[in-house]
Amino acid sequence: MHVTVSGKSSHKSSPTRGAGQRVLVVSDDPGTLELLSTTFGLAGYRVVRVATRAEALARLSEQRFDLLVLDTVLKDLKDFNGRPRLAAADRPPMLFLTSVESLGTLAPGLDGLRASDYVTKPLRIAEVLARAQVLLNSRNPGRDRAPRYGDLALDDATCQARRGRRELDLTPAEYRLLRHLMVNAERVFSKEQIGRYVWGEGRADNAIEKLVSRLRSKVDQEQPSLIHNRRGFGYWLGCV
Numbered sequence: 001m002h003v004t005v006s007g008k009s010s011h012k013s014s015p016t017r018g019a020g021q022r023v024l025v026v027s028d029d030p031g032t033l034e035l036l037s038t039t040f041g042l043a044g045y046r047v048v049r050v051a052t053r054a055e056a057l058a059r060l061s062e063q064r065f066d067l068l069v070l071d072t073v074l075k076d077l078k079d080f081n082g083r084p085r086l087a088a089a090d091r092p093p094m095l096f097l098t099s100v101e102s103l104g105t106l107a108p109g110l111d112g113l114r115a116s117d118y119v120t121k122p123l124r125i126a127e128v129l130a131r132a133q134v135l136l137n138s139r140n141p142g143r144d145r146a147p148r149y150g151d152l153a154l155d156d157a158t159c160q161a162r163r164g165r166r167e168l169d170l171t172p173a174e175y176r177l178l179r180h181l182m183v184n185a186e187r188v189f190s191k192e193q194i195g196r197y198v199w200g201e202g203r204a205d206n207a208i209e210k211l212v213s214r215l216r217s218k219v220d221q222e223q224p225s226l227i228h229n230r231r232g233f234g235y236w237l238g239c240v
Helices: 030-042 053-061 100-108 127-138 170-183 191-199 203-221
Strands: 020-025 048-049 066-071 094-098 116-120 152-157 160-161 166-168 225-229 234-237
Touching: 020 030, 020 053, 030 048, 030 066, 030 094, 030 127, 048 053, 066 127, 066 225, 116 127, 160 234, 166 170, 170 191, 170 234, 191 203, 203 225
Parallel strands: 020 048, 020 066, 066 094, 094 116
Antiparallel strands: 152 160, 160 166, 225 234
């Protein structure tokens, strides 16, 4: 693997940070996986990394991702170009990692993809983050930037939550869960689904129960209560 991090620094601006968006990184090169998972993680994204096409397709069928980062050296890449069998709303934008020599074969395929871009190797971290942010913004321009449900509102720019005039002191995990429940209001999520969304992996039932309990104690100090348990099925946000 050939990776370089530019030694140039700029005091004018820094790369836009993520707001907990889910990124699936696919590469069979361990160095690339480590570099990108660390980069996106430090930039505020939640990262899942896999090394094979089969693992990637399985992950895509299990949970929703906001961005798919694909190394073009991966075998059977054409299966991704052919679009995974997902609903249109669930197809994430695709950022390809490619060599200059491979651009000629990659570029024609990009025209058929709804939202895609590429960066050439050796990778420059600032460019990877910038292009990722553009793809994320193009997918949802202005959508869900400030989720709101009744008097409950979030500010993704500052990762702050308010209910009416009261500010909620949330942990990162609580904020991610609350945001997920708000943008999917009245939809029930199982404990397994919540664990995979919040932490990127399954967690014990008691860990999920404690997380939801803490969140409810902060959100539902006023009436009506907004976070509910549908016994045997999971949790949901809405008015009864």
